[in-house]
Amino acid sequence: MNEKPEKLIDKKGCRLDGRKADELRPLKLEVGVLANADGSAYIEHGKNKILAAVFGPREMHPKHLSLPDRMVIRCRYHMAPFSVQERKSPAPSRREVELSKVIRESLEPSLFVELYPRTGIDLFIEVLQADGGTRCASITAASLAIADAGIPMRDLVAACAAGKVDDTVVVDLFDLEDKLGVADVPLALMPNLNAVTLLQMDGILTPEEFEQAVNMAMEGCKKIYAMQKEALKNKYMAIKEEVEEE
Amino acid sequence: MSSLVTRVKLKQIEQLIAKGKRLDGRGIGDYREIKIEQGLIEKAEGSARVLLGKTEVLVGTKIETGEPFPDTPNEGVLTVNAELVPLASPSFEPGPPDENSIELARIVDRGIRESKAIATEKLCIEPGKNVFVVFVDVYVLNHDGNLIDASALAAVAALLNTKMPNYEVEDGEVKIKTGYTTLPLKSRPITVTLGKINGNLIVDPWLEEEQVMDSRISMAINEEGNICAIQKGGSGYFTPQQILEAKNIAIEKAAELRKKLGW
Numbered sequence: 001m002n003e004k005p006e007k008l009i010d011k012k013g014c015r016l017d018g019r020k021a022d023e024l025r026p027l028k029l030e031v032g033v034l035a036n037a038d039g040s041a042y043i044e045h046g047k048n049k050i051l052a053a054v055f056g057p058r059e060m061h062p063k064h065l066s067l068p069d070r071m072v073i074r075c076r077y078h079m080a081p082f083s084v085q086e087r088k089s090p091a092p093s094r095r096e097v098e099l100s101k102v103i104r105e106s107l108e109p110s111l112f113v114e115l116y117p118r119t120g121i122d123l124f125i126e127v128l129q130a131d132g133g134t135r136c137a138s139i140t141a142a143s144l145a146i147a148d149a150g151i152p153m154r155d156l157v158a159a160c161a162a163g164k165v166d167d168t169v170v171v172d173l174f175d176l177e178d179k180l181g182v183a184d185v186p187l188a189l190m191p192n193l194n195a196v197t198l199l200q201m202d203g204i205l206t207p208e209e210f211e212q213a214v215n216m217a218m219e220g221c222k223k224i225y226a227m228q229k230e231a232l233k234n235k236y237m238a239i240k241e242e243v244e245e246e
Numbered sequence: 247m248s249s250l251v252t253r254v255k256l257k258q259i260e261q262l263i264a265k266g267k268r269l270d271g272r273g274i275g276d277y278r279e280i281k282i283e284q285g286l287i288e289k290a291e292g293s294a295r296v297l298l299g300k301t302e303v304l305v306g307t308k309i310e311t312g313e314p315f316p317d318t319p320n321e322g323v324l325t326v327n328a329e330l331v332p333l334a335s336p337s338f339e340p341g342p343p344d345e346n347s348i349e350l351a352r353i354v355d356r357g358i359r360e361s362k363a364i365a366t367e368k369l370c371i372e373p374g375k376n377v378f379v380v381f382v383d384v385y386v387l388n389h390d391g392n393l394i395d396a397s398a399l400a401a402v403a404a405l406l407n408t409k410m411p412n413y414e415v416e417d418g419e420v421k422i423k424t425g426y427t428t429l430p431l432k433s434r435p436i437t438v439t440l441g442k443i444n445g446n447l448i449v450d451p452w453l454e455e456e457q458v459m460d461s462r463i464s465m466a467i468n469e470e471g472n473i474c475a476i477q478k479g480g481s482g483y484f485t486p487q488q489i490l491e492a493k494n495i496a497i498e499k500a501a502e503l504r505k506k507l508g509w
Contacts, residue, residue, distance in 0.1 A: 094348050094351070094352065095352075097345050097348045097349075098345070098348055098349050098352050100345070101345045102349075102477075102478075102479070105461075105478075105479060105480060105481050108481035109481060109482055109483045185476070190483065193483075194485055194486065195483035195484070195485060196478070196483055196484045196485065196486060196489060197478075197483045199463065199476055199477075199478040199484065200476055200477055200478065201473065201475055201476035202356050202359075202360045202474075202475050203360055203474070204360065204361065204362075204468065204472050204473070204474050205472060205473050206470075206472050206473075207471070207472070207473065207493060207494075210473050210493060211490060211493075214486065214490075215486075218486065
């Protein structure tokens with residue numbers, strides 16, 4: 001075990017990984033990475049590495065779970081046993097059950113569920129490596145996977161956390177900051193609709209700090225949103241180039 | 247989730263809320279009547295029953311000794327579990343905990359843990375080896391909406407009522423002696439849940455409102471009026487303005503409840 005650092009932010013305002021307070025970790029987004037899924041995406045967010053896949057809209061199995069007036073969304077957030085320092089049992093933990101629920105609820109407002117009665121979509125999220133902020137990175141990737149599947153959406157959902165480390169409100173906490181910091185506020189946003197679809201918090205914040213954290217997380221979401229659109233475009237640009245070559 | 251009957255009622259509920267009224271006669275910022283009884287289960291170390299309108303939650307606490315987490319060798323352990331008992335609602339089924347009961351337990355847990363309500367550093371017997379483990383078991387006995395606030399209240403009320411066994415360490419073995427001391431508490435967080443119906447925020451949604459609301463937001467507030475935990479739920483969304491509005495309402499309502507309960 002590493003020794004706990006005394007300060008998470010140095011005198012110059014630099015964080016342990018060299019970032020400024022309002023700086024995101026490097027992001028890499030890729031769309032259409034899995035052959036068998038109807039839609040898929042891969043995200044590298046700092047050291048987080050996450051795959052998301054979507055199947056459907058398709059007939060529900062078992063059938064009795066389908067609803068007469070809308071589509072059912074199922075979501076499974078799962079961490080690989082080797083994704084964290086100490087091996088995680090592959091059986092779903094209570095944390096994973098809760099995260100599956102909040103991730104599903106953060107994506108649902110972006111979908112026209114009433115247009116697909118009696119069907120279901122399945123969202124599978126596999127965290128291959130975790131380094132803090134996996135729920136946000138999972139939402140960002142899953143939303144891209146849904147877009148990749150060609151399912152009509154109101155907007156893409158982008159997610160980013162903000163929080164308090166030492167005495168400073170910062171954006172996009174990594175694992176150590178999350179564990180040793182004061183507070184963490186994960187947030188998901190549909191930027192075009194100005195709609196917050198996920199909001200959680202743990203730690204203690206004053207009302208003013210909370211407001212600051214929400215604004216910072218939303219700014220982060222907007223930056224990620226631009227990268228999401230870029231990733232979608234890149235896939236089709238690549239296809240276009242291939243077709244033109246032929 | 248919503249039954250046909252409540253969907254028919256949606257319009258009525260919406261129209262009333264637009265006028266600042268509700269189906270059960272409350273204003274949009276009013277809690278239902280709250281009753282708290284403590285210490286009804288003699289065999290538990292602590293217990294409390296909360297009635298929030300017709301919603302009824304019983305919480306029992308047990309204290310045992312066990313191993314601490316490796317990253318906090320000097321601190322006691324808190325474990326929260328919630329049971330949506332089938333006798334509480336026709337929509338609850340027997341079986342292993344589903345996502346709703348797990349989420350409920352984790353919201354209650356987060357409120358207590360993040361506000362540092364329990365002085366866990368005082369629950370250490372032998373660093374790294376033996377500490378007290380506080381089990382908080384939430385038992386929902388009647389579901390009439392807003393299980394979160396009722397459960398969070400009942401959990402804190404039960405902790406306030408919890409007695410710690412006296413002990414002594416002899417040759418590395420823990421011996422429980424007769425007599426009790428109170429569980430050391432540092433904070434009494436209060437969780438306030440707001441529902442969103444047709445763009446309006448309502449405090450303490452009851453069952454029929456829960457069935458038609460598109461999302462909810464719960465905030466745990468401590469004595470200083472600071473926020474210690476938040477959970478958004480439901481398949482809808484909030485605008486940033488609504489979140490800030492919800493924050494202000496939650497802080498105000500928590501202070502009001504705190505005064506009323508003498509916490």
